[in-house]
Amino acid sequence: MSLDSIVGKQVYFNLRTKKLVAVLDRNPQEATIATVGDVSLGRRRSVRASLLHSDYLASDGQPHGNGYVPVDALPQEHPNAAKAADTRSNVNIDALDDMTDEELADVILEQQEIASDAKDTVDRAKAVAKSRRGDKRGTEVHGDIAFVYSGGSKFDADTAQKNLPAEDFKRISVLKPDAALARALFKKDPKKLALCLKDNGPSLTVRRATDDDREEADNLTGDDNEDFTVVAPY
Secondary structure: OOOHHOOOOOEEEEOOOOOEEEEEEOOOOEEEEEEEEOOOOEEEEEEEEEEEOOOEEEOOOOOOOOOOOEEEHHHOOOHHHOOOOOOOOOOOOHHHHHHHHHHHHHHHHHHHHHHHHHHHHHHHHHHHHHHHOOOOOOEEEEOOOEEEOOOOEEOOOOHHHHHHHHHHHOOEOOOOHHHHHHHHHOOOOHHHOOOOEEEEEOOEEEOOOOOOHHHHHHHOOOOOOOOOOOOOOO
């Protein structure tokens, strides 16, 4: 949403969540605000009017540590001045105990929105990474992060019932077909076990790379004491 489209509304910068808010109404005690979204304003909520500062600096000459500052009051050299619409939060967890209920409500709502957006981004990013890797399993290390690609074949009752003879399907059935029982019974008959498996595609675990990950990584060259080249799979 363009700032120009918020006609007649004061726009402030939330110092904790690093998001913009529009002031919809205000009296000496409280103000009604809403987060500025990409296409519309978010949920309306009330905060103490004293949290809306008139300037970037407090009376002691130091920058305010919490509350809201007018966008126009942010100094150009301030690191957040050019990132006023950044949705990433910089909440100090240690400061939560000292927040008012209004501030906590603001932080909780903002973090829930960020978590929801982050999940969509992570799911999409994983899908892209897995599409580049194809069906190849293994471990890749990119900087300090490991991509661990594992098999996507998992026991599927419907697949087993469709492919197995009725007698074998009955043998692996309890109240419902059981993956552990199927693996135990068909341990020496991998062809039958394969008939129970449904390929759901490769899974991807993203974590901080361990020493074991680096040893197992199939996209690194050189030993532990040498520089290495990361090769992105395509």
